[in-house]
Amino acid sequence: MRDESTVKMRAEKVNFYYGRQQALKDINLDVLSNKVTAIIGPSGCGKSTFIRLLNRMNELVPNTSLTGRILLDDKDILDRSIDAVEIRRRVGMVFQKPNPFPKNIFENISYALEVNGIKDKHYIEDRVIESLQKAALYDEVKTRLHESALKLSGGQQQRLCIARCLSIKPEVLLFDEPCASLDPISTRKIEELILELKKDYTIAIVTHNMQQAARVSDFTGFFLMGELIEFDRTETIFKSPGDKRTEDYITGRFG
Amino acid sequence: MRRNITEKIGFGIVSVCMWITVSFLFLIIFFIAVKGIGVISWEFLTSQPRNAMTAGGVAPAIVGTFYLVVGSMMFAVPLGIATAIYLTEYSPKSYVLNLIRISINNLAGVPSVVFGLFGLAIFVKFLGFGVSIISGSLSLGILVLPLIISAAQEALLAVPQSIREASLAVGASKWQTIKKIVVPAAMPGILTGVILSIGRVAGETAPILFTAATFYIKGYPDSPFSEVMALPYHIYALMTEGSHPEKQTAIAYGCCLILLSLVLIVSGIAIYMRKRERSYHHA
Amino acid sequence: MKIISAASALSKKMKIKIKEKLYELTFAVLAFSSLAFLVGIVIVLFREAMPIFEKLNIGDLVFGRFWYPTYDPPEFGIFPLIIASFWVSLGAMLVCVPLGIGSALYINEIASKRQKEIFKPLVEILASIPSIVYGFFGMAILAPFLQGLLGIPIGLCAFTASLTLGIMATPTVTSIAEDALSYVPRSFREASYAVGANRWQTLTRVVVPAAGSGISTAIILGMSRAIGETMTVLMVAGGAAMIPGSPFDPVRPMTAAIAAEMGEAPVGGDHYHALFAIALILFVITFVFNIAAEFVSRRFRIKLGLSG
Numbered sequence: 001m002r003d004e005s006t007v008k009m010r011a012e013k014v015n016f017y018y019g020r021q022q023a024l025k026d027i028n029l030d031v032l033s034n035k036v037t038a039i040i041g042p043s044g045c046g047k048s049t050f051i052r053l054l055n056r057m058n059e060l061v062p063n064t065s066l067t068g069r070i071l072l073d074d075k076d077i078l079d080r081s082i083d084a085v086e087i088r089r090r091v092g093m094v095f096q097k098p099n100p101f102p103k104n105i106f107e108n109i110s111y112a113l114e115v116n117g118i119k120d121k122h123y124i125e126d127r128v129i130e131s132l133q134k135a136a137l138y139d140e141v142k143t144r145l146h147e148s149a150l151k152l153s154g155g156q157q158q159r160l161c162i163a164r165c166l167s168i169k170p171e172v173l174l175f176d177e178p179c180a181s182l183d184p185i186s187t188r189k190i191e192e193l194i195l196e197l198k199k200d201y202t203i204a205i206v207t208h209n210m211q212q213a214a215r216v217s218d219f220t221g222f223f224l225m226g227e228l229i230e231f232d233r234t235e236t237i238f239k240s241p242g243d244k245r246t247e248d249y250i251t252g253r254f255g
Numbered sequence: 256m257r258r259n260i261t262e263k264i265g266f267g268i269v270s271v272c273m274w275i276t277v278s279f280l281f282l283i284i285f286f287i288a289v290k291g292i293g294v295i296s297w298e299f300l301t302s303q304p305r306n307a308m309t310a311g312g313v314a315p316a317i318v319g320t321f322y323l324v325v326g327s328m329m330f331a332v333p334l335g336i337a338t339a340i341y342l343t344e345y346s347p348k349s350y351v352l353n354l355i356r357i358s359i360n361n362l363a364g365v366p367s368v369v370f371g372l373f374g375l376a377i378f379v380k381f382l383g384f385g386v387s388i389i390s391g392s393l394s395l396g397i398l399v400l401p402l403i404i405s406a407a408q409e410a411l412l413a414v415p416q417s418i419r420e421a422s423l424a425v426g427a428s429k430w431q432t433i434k435k436i437v438v439p440a441a442m443p444g445i446l447t448g449v450i451l452s453i454g455r456v457a458g459e460t461a462p463i464l465f466t467a468a469t470f471y472i473k474g475y476p477d478s479p480f481s482e483v484m485a486l487p488y489h490i491y492a493l494m495t496e497g498s499h500p501e502k503q504t505a506i507a508y509g510c511c512l513i514l515l516s517l518v519l520i521v522s523g524i525a526i527y528m529r530k531r532e533r534s535y536h537h538a
Numbered sequence: 539m540k541i542i543s544a545a546s547a548l549s550k551k552m553k554i555k556i557k558e559k560l561y562e563l564t565f566a567v568l569a570f571s572s573l574a575f576l577v578g579i580v581i582v583l584f585r586e587a588m589p590i591f592e593k594l595n596i597g598d599l600v601f602g603r604f605w606y607p608t609y610d611p612p613e614f615g616i617f618p619l620i621i622a623s624f625w626v627s628l629g630a631m632l633v634c635v636p637l638g639i640g641s642a643l644y645i646n647e648i649a650s651k652r653q654k655e656i657f658k659p660l661v662e663i664l665a666s667i668p669s670i671v672y673g674f675f676g677m678a679i680l681a682p683f684l685q686g687l688l689g690i691p692i693g694l695c696a697f698t699a700s701l702t703l704g705i706m707a708t709p710t711v712t713s714i715a716e717d718a719l720s721y722v723p724r725s726f727r728e729a730s731y732a733v734g735a736n737r738w739q740t741l742t743r744v745v746v747p748a749a750g751s752g753i754s755t756a757i758i759l760g761m762s763r764a765i766g767e768t769m770t771v772l773m774v775a776g777g778a779a780m781i782p783g784s785p786f787d788p789v790r791p792m793t794a795a796i797a798a799e800m801g802e803a804p805v806g807g808d809h810y811h812a813l814f815a816i817a818l819i820l821f822v823i824t825f826v827f828n829i830a831a832e833f834v835s836r837r838f839r840i841k842l843g844l845s846g
Contacts, residue, residue: 057420062346083551089426099417102440111435112425161421168425262738266648272640273649273657276712279705280664283671286679334571341569345562357832358573364759364828365821366766367669368793369579372800372817376582380805397575404572428554430561451666458668461768461793465800487670487769494677494773504678511674515667522666526659 007071008033008172008202009054009091014068016049016058023049025226027068031172036194036203038217038234040210042249045223047206048096051174054204055091056084072172089116092170096177098157100149100164105141108149108160109167116168127167135163136193155186162193173197175205179212191216210250214238222246284515291512294505300513304471309502313510318475319388319483320457320514323467326392326479327399327456332449334396335403336438342404343411344433363401367461370398374466389479391467398462399452406448410441447528454521458514460487470496486514583821586814590614593808599815605779605790607799607809614812616819618781622789623820625782626699626771627764633704634760638711639753645712646719647741658716665709673773676702681774690786692776697785699775703764711760718752719745721842751838755831762827766820768793792820 009031016024024046031037031054039047052058053070056077069076077087100108109128118124128145132138137159141152149160158178165173175194179187194203194216207213213220214234221231222243230237230246241247298312305311338359342352374394384390414437422432438445460468468488476483493507494500590599594614602615645657680702681693690697722745730740746753776788779795790798796813803809 055424057424060420060423083555085423085426085428086551088424093420093424095417095420095424097417099415099421101418101421101436111422111427115422115425115427115431115435164421164425258736258739262736265738265742269640269643269648272637273644276637276641276664276708277657277660279708280660280667283667283675286675287671334568337565337568338572341562341565345565347566347569355569355573358576360832361825361828362572362576364762364766364824364831365576365579366768366793366824368766368768368796369583369817369821372586372796372814373575373579373582375800376586377578400572400575428558430558454666455668458670460668460670461797464797487668490670490674491769491773494674507674507678511671515671518666518668518671519663522663526662 006033007031008073009204010069010071011050011053012069012071014050014053014070015066016046016053017065018061019063023226024053027228029221029228029231031202031204032219033202034198034200035218036198036205036216038213038220039204039206039223040208040213040220040249041223043208044225046226047223048176050223051176051204051206052093054172054174055088055093057088057093059084089168090170091172091174092165092168093174093176094158094161094165094178096180098154098161098181100152100157100160102148102150104146105149105152105160106145109164112164112167131163131167132160134166134197135159136189136196137163153186155182155189158182158186158190159193162190162197166197170201172202172204175203175207177206177208179207179209187212210238222249224249284519287508287511287515290505291508294509295512299509303474307497307499309497309499309506313484313486313489313506313513315472315475316484316486316489316510317513319468319485320487322388322476322483323391323395323463323485324453324456326388327395328449328453330393330396331400331403331452335400335448336407336445338400338404339407339411340433340438343408344429344437359401359404362397363405365398367398367459368464370394370462371464371466373397374462379466385480386465386467386469386482387480388467388476388483391463391483391485392479394462394466395456395459398459399456402452402455403448406451407441407445410444410448411437413444414440443528443532447525447532450521450525450528454518454525457521458487458518460485460491463488486510486517490514579821583814583818587811587818590808590811590815599812600819603781605795607803607812612808614808614815616792616812616816618779619790619792619795619816620819621781622696622775622779623765623791623793623823625785625789626696626703626775626791627761629696629700629785630703630707630764631757631761633701634707634711634764635757637704638708638756638760639715641708641712642715642719642753642756643741643746645716647737647745661709661712665713667706669706669767669769672702672706673770676770676774688786692786692788694774694776694788695786696775696782696789699771699789699791700785702770702774703767706767706770707760707764710763711756714756714759715749715753718749718756718838721752721838722748723842748842749838751834751841755835755838758827758831758834762824762831765791765827766793766824768797772797792816796820 007030011027011029014024014027015022027050039051041047058064070078101111106128109131110124113124113127129138137156140156149157152160179190191212197203217234220234220237222229222237224245230241230243237246238250241250300312301314302312303314342355371394374390378384378390378393379386418436419432422436463485467483468485469482470492472482472484490507490510493503497503599614599616601617602613603617604613604615605618606613645654649657676698681698684698685693726744726748727740730744771791772794775791775794777790777794778788779790782789796816800813803813
């Protein structure tokens with residue numbers, strides 16, 4: 001199943017607990033460079049929990065514990081000496097519900113640059129436009145960059161959030177059910193964008209939509225009740241899954 | 256059938272209660288407005304009292320109340336917001352949270368006159384500020400602190416978690432997120448709380464009885480360490496001191512109408528802002 | 539060169555980390571100010587009341603029947619003032635509990651959405667009227683009116699004070715009780731309607747009992763507010779420091795005694811310390827009420843499965 005791609009992120013024997021309840025059991029999974037890795041599974045299977053570990057967003061939830069290692073370029077990001085803020089700069093995240101700041105469109109992106117210590121106004125402006133272009137949003141908003149981001153449609157807001165992510169040039173992009181609250185047309189735009197972005201970024205996406213996984217991903221992992229049941233090339237997972245439970249899920253027998 | 260009659264009677268009684276409660280509001284406003292409106296004039300609002308408080312205006316009392324409001328807000332607003340930020344954003348351990356929360360609730364329940372005594376013992380005597388604007392402002396500030404904290408907390412809690420995550424996910428630190436995202440988003444709600452507390456502070460009397468207020472000073476206070484006249488205290492003094500109750504009562508009506516209008520306008524604004532705020536959050 | 543820049547990058551990171559910690563620490567310290575003020579109030583009250591406790595035994599102070607602080611020799615019996623506080627406050631409860639809970643039921647159960655949008659702000663505005671205005675209203679309008687209406691010798695008496703205080707506490711009771719009612723889950727009502735109960739039956743047998751401890755909280759806090767209220771009773775209650783024999787006797791509640799006499803009591807004298815002793819007793823009483831309210835409302839939240 002390996003090809004010439006290198007491993008960008010790797011989860012090794014990851015166990016995760018909310019209080020005493022185990023949410024992830026012994027997960028081993030590789031995210032390859034410049035590929036799209038999809039994580040599928042029924043609700044509550046731990047897929048969102050897992051992806052949030054990859055940029056340490058889990059730390060925002062109290063009373064959790066974690067064992068195992070998560071490597072980014074062969075370095076353990078869970079190492080306490082590494083600052084979570086640093087990791088989040090390198091591993092960006094797009095959330096389930098579009099979450100623009102209650103600021104204008106321009107500021108939504110310039111904020112990301114400013115908090116990362118960039119002060120040069122011209123440079124910021126260039127980067128904002130470049131990010132909007134990469135997120136395929138620029139043409140729609142170029143005349144109203146100083147209007148509130150909350151006026152945009154849901155799909156536009158989500159692309160703005162992607163642009164915001166791209167502006168700080170992360171190495172990995174995490175998508176946590178990015179289309180869960182979007183209409184089919186906006187969803188298709190986001191999917192096209194993901195395929196476009198994979199040239200430059202390593203991408204991991206959580207989705208409950210199997211067709212979406214099939215359309216955008218190169219590799220797919222199937223999670224069930226906190227376990228990684230199967231991980232393989234997307235084609236293999238969808239055409240000839242190795243595990244009965246994967247097959248049941250894919251064919252819609254539960255979920 | 257009988258149970259439907261019971262229902263009718265029950266609902267009837269409940270409705271009467273509501274109407275009585277609301278009619279109190281209008282009765283109070285009505286009586287004070289009717290008798291107070293004749294007293295109020297431009298001169299009444301802008302000139303000094305004359306003839307041993309039996310004529311002239313109440314300008315120093317209005318100015319004094321303004322100073323006390325500003326002083327107490329300068330103290331209580333930053334402290335209240337900081338407390339709310341700590342409680343909502345830094346999620347302290349639950350026993351710390353409970354300890355602070357219980358303190359705030361109990362502080363809110365302390366009788367207002369006790370704040371006056373505390374101010375007298377600490378600010379007036381121990382710290383040597385004397386009977387002054389600053390002593391009064393600090394006493395009022397402590398009194399209103401719980402109100403500001405809870406308003407700020409509510410406003411901060413209403414900020415969706417998702418935009419905090421968005422900020423952290425682009426590599427902002429916690430402080431950057433609080434300063435540039437969370438607090439600005441909560442600002443309208445915090446402001447509503449501040450406006451409500453202005454109304455509260457402007458009308459409080461007991462805390463300034465021994466810490467700031469005086470029946471009469473010549474001219475206007477010239478430093479934070481001078482005594483002041485204040486509208487609520489002025490009403491009290493006019494009704495209980497002095498030698499010309501008839502003339503003084505008329506002036507008290509005027510003061511009362513000014514204070515009442517001030518408080519009604521301020522709380523009206525706050526209630527309106529909060530309504531807009533809520534409909535915005537629900538949209 | 540590279541080493542230097544790496545070192546400076548490292549120190550920059552350290553700086554940011556230290557800065558973040560400093561902010562958190564500052565907020566933590568400031569957040570404890572409420573606790574500090576509360577403790578400060580307790581210490582001040584104890585310290586300033588102590589001398590009178592050393593001079594007189596606590597029983598004589600609390601249960602002494604005569605409050606003549608300026609006589610020679612003075613008498614410092616706080617009992618009439620305590621009785622006056624409860625006398626006036628209990629009278630106020632007779633006004634504000636039925637009116638407050640009735641209004642809460644109206645807003646919660648009968649009012650249309652539009653009416654709710656009108657009545658709730660009105661109640662809130664009633665609550666925002668300063669106590670000095672209530673005091674003035676009681677003194678200048680209510681007292682002469684009641685004196686004529688009831689043919690009583692003095693308008694400024696416990697009865698008038700209770701009525702004024704009751705009006706004042708009504709919106710407090712209404713708001714808290716209405717909150718409690720609104721927390722009762724819709725499913726409770728639906729279950730009751732589903733077995734054929736009408737609205738009144740549902741309200742009295744299901745909703746009110748479910749909100750019971752929340753409503754109790756409202757009553758306790760209403761009482762606490764009434765006992766601690768100063769300006770209204772100072773102006774309206776009549777000021778006589780004696781144990782009342784009827785609702786129409788003038789009385790001097792604890793708060794009124796403090797407010798009226800502190801200005802004239804020589805600092806550091808017995809009278810001064812005795813007034814602090816009154817404040818201490820007052821503080822303890824309201825503290826007990828507030829803790830009780832806290833306790834009851836926590837049980838309420840747990841019962842309805844609400845957190846925090």
